[in-house]
Amino acid sequence: MSLKHLILGCLMDRPAYGYEMLKSLYRDFFALSPEVNDGQLYTVLARMEKDGLITKEIVYQDKAPSKKLIHITPKGREEFNDWLLSGDGENEPVRFDFFNKxxxxxxxxxxxxxxxxTAREKLEKQIEHMENKLLSxxxxxxxxxQKKVPPFRIKxxxxxxxxxxxxIQxxxxxxxxxxxx
Structure with a gap:
């Protein structure tokens, strides 16, 4: 999935503010921030706006800087639906992705x-790391x-x-x- 389609999917649910949109999606899965930096996000958003997939609305605030609320356009909805209904990303093209990932x-x-x-030591450390990740x-x-996240996301x-x-096994x-x- 491209970052563009992730953003469009978030905006299909509701308009959002820049980085907050990705944080809200990832918040369902982890308490951590998404692994997307501001530079990546705002570069993609600028390109999407230029391509007519999104628009930005300036929201003025008292005693705080203005924010830009991002909306999906009809062209953006069409792009998202085309991607969602396509076969893109449904076949694993890399035979040994488990090894590379x-x-x-x-x-x-x-x-x-x-x-x-040395091998035992490395494996024991890796097991500990993976068990901590499992707990997380x-x-x-x-x-x-508890937050009543949609069941398909829990799945x-x-x-x-x-x-x-x-x-771990x-x-x-x-x-x-x-x-x-």
Missing amino acids: YEFLNKCNFFNHASPE LQRARLSMV ILDYGLEIQRVK WLKDMLGMFGGR
Whole structure:
């Protein structure tokens, strides 16, 4: 999914202010800010405005700087719906994306050049990191349920939870190959 389509999807729900729009979407999943910086966001917004996909409305405030409320245009709605109904992003074009997306696997691939103790140490640290990540995802899920986030968004997080559990089990199995617990 491109940042453009993510923005259009947010605006399909309601007009929003710049960075706040992405924070609201990510807030359903995590308490953290999205992994998009201001430079990326505002460059894409400027291009989208130029292309007629969005408009900005200046909202004046007492004792605070004015804000720009972003609205989706009919052309933006059409672009979003075309993307949503298309097959774009529905086929995984990269055969080994699991390998490229999880950089630690690259290190595991060369553990034959490390001592068993070093491999065990790295695997144990990775297990600890992944278990902490799992706890964070579980807390995020509980928060989503409490906030009454739409069930389909919770189901997306459930997918992430399952992947995390599989990673942890795989790491533990790998650790066993090096004489660990």
